[in-house]
Amino acid sequence: MASLRTLIKRIANPLLKTGLKFYYRKSRTYKYKEISVIVHPDVFPPHLTFSTKILLDFIDTLDLKEKNVLELGCGSGIISLFANKKGANVIASDINETALEYLQKASIENNLPITCIHSNLFENLTKFSFDYIIINPPYYPKNPKSVKEQAWFCGTDFNYFKNLFEQLSNRLNDRNVFMILSIDCDLKKIKNLANSNNLKLISIFEKKVYGELNFIFKIQIKDINL
Numbered sequence: 001m002a003s004l005r006t007l008i009k010r011i012a013n014p015l016l017k018t019g020l021k022f023y024y025r026k027s028r029t030y031k032y033k034e035i036s037v038i039v040h041p042d043v044f045p046p047h048l049t050f051s052t053k054i055l056l057d058f059i060d061t062l063d064l065k066e067k068n069v070l071e072l073g074c075g076s077g078i079i080s081l082f083a084n085k086k087g088a089n090v091i092a093s094d095i096n097e098t099a100l101e102y103l104q105k106a107s108i109e110n111n112l113p114i115t116c117i118h119s120n121l122f123e124n125l126t127k128f129s130f131d132y133i134i135i136n137p138p139y140y141p142k143n144p145k146s147v148k149e150q151a152w153f154c155g156t157d158f159n160y161f162k163n164l165f166e167q168l169s170n171r172l173n174d175r176n177v178f179m180i181l182s183i184d185c186d187l188k189k190i191k192n193l194a195n196s197n198n199l200k201l202i203s204i205f206e207k208k209v210y211g212e213l214n215f216i217f218k219i220q221i222k223d224i225n226l
Contacts, residue, residue, distance in 0.1 A: 037077060
């Protein structure tokens with residue numbers, strides 16, 4: 001089934017690409033539970049994708065009061081804002097400065113104070129520790145040609161995941177690391193990369209939306225029983 005969906009996506013790609021380009025030719029508003037953000041065309045769009053909404057619903061089940069939370073690769077940042085609304089101290093990071101600029105404005109407009117940090121993965125986050133890390137990663141195996149494309153493409157050699165897991169393996173104090181992935185990505189490859197860094201991906205939540213199965217994984221050190 002996953003192979004059929006992948007084939008359909010490849011066949012329809014030119015049409016989808018044109019349609020998405022037209023839809024995102026201007027900034028658009030995205031809302032969740034009275035929180036509103038304006039999403040710039042150069043920022044990952046949560047409107048027509050499922051992952052952001054699934055993560056928001058999942059976070060709604062967590063007790064985040066007075067917890068330190070990182071949204072790694074925040075994009076629109078609505079997850080960060082919602083985590084703050086639930087009482088968390090939040091840092092939102094991204095490699096896309098436009099995303100951070102718009103998120104800072106949304107933080108003020110929603111009266112939900114968060115800290116925005118420009119960072120490539122944990123590059124500028126080494127001095128912080130977190131109770132929760134939320135990741136909605138790029139997973140299509142293609143080399144990104146721009147900052148905007150880095151929200152979608154992890155590199156033909158899966159460099160994003162290689163770097164992510166290498167850096168996570170050294171952050172032993174971060175016990176609650178959650179990442180969402182779709183059945184349409186190369187789960188075996190990604191799990192193998194995690195394994196090579198002494199990490200394991202444990203599926204804790206699944207949801208199918210329009211035939212696409214999405215997983216939320218908890219990332220743990222293999223030799224630690226939590």
